[in-house]
Amino acid sequence: NAGVMQNPRHLVRRRGQEARLRCSPMKGHSHVYWYRQLPEEGLKFMVYLQKENIIDESGMPKERFSAEFPKEGPSILRIQQVVRGDSAAYFCASSPNREATNEKLFFGSGTQLSVL
Amino acid sequence: QKEVEQNSGPLSVPEGAIASLNCTYSDRVSQSFFWYRQYSGKSPELIMSIYSNGDKEDGRFTAQLNKASQYVSLLIRDSQPSDSATYLCAVRRHSSASKIIFGSGTRLSIRP
Secondary structure (H helix, E strand, O other), rough: OOOOEEEEEEEEEEEOOOOOEEOOOOOEEEEEEEEOOOOOOEEEEEEEOOOOEEEEEOOOOOOOEEOOOOOOEEEEEOOOOOOOHEEEEEEEEEEEEEOOOOOOOOEEEOOOEEOO | OOOOEOOOOOOEEEEEOEEEEEEEOOOOOOEEEEEEEEOOOOOOOOEEOOOOOEEEEEEOEEEEEEOOOEEEEEEEEOOHHOEEEEEEEEEEOOOOOEEEEOOOOOEEEEOO
16 A cells, blocks of 8 residues: 655756646545645645645635646646755645545655755 | 744653643634654654544554644553654644644654
């Protein structure tokens, strides 16, 4: 039973390029969260999605950042025109498909984005 | 005020002693509380969850929740060097459509 799969593990981009980060949730999970983590800091919430719906995007910058979770395929976090400040570890987490407040998160290994 | 606050540490505890990690949260309607452990360069992993006031024990770990004081803690008994990691407190509000908010984490170091 595969866990949460994120790719790529490492992504290097030059300023102004686009970064696409992918996340495949655990089998049976239809809730996906994206978090950003800077060195020596905690996880900062970005966006919470269900299949084909954005539930909460209050932590995501209004410009350059977007996220989707289509009916088929992985969730994508897209960063356009990257800047050096976007360099961070981006973690995806998934939780089961049920309406409960005690859902636990299962994390992927993260994508380390480096902007040159 | 941060939604979830933790002392960043580092907290240094001798091997075999009890490590006590604390967390406070600002949203009174929070219902679900989690402790995650994160080793350096790795992803967080869940170690404890707690939903009602009182203590919950799982092996060497005990989570304590006091909703009136908006306080949740994690005790690690018989600390081992392998417990050295960053411990992240996470909180969720009352509805299933709520995001899960993490604190900035406490670095724990167990000295042999």
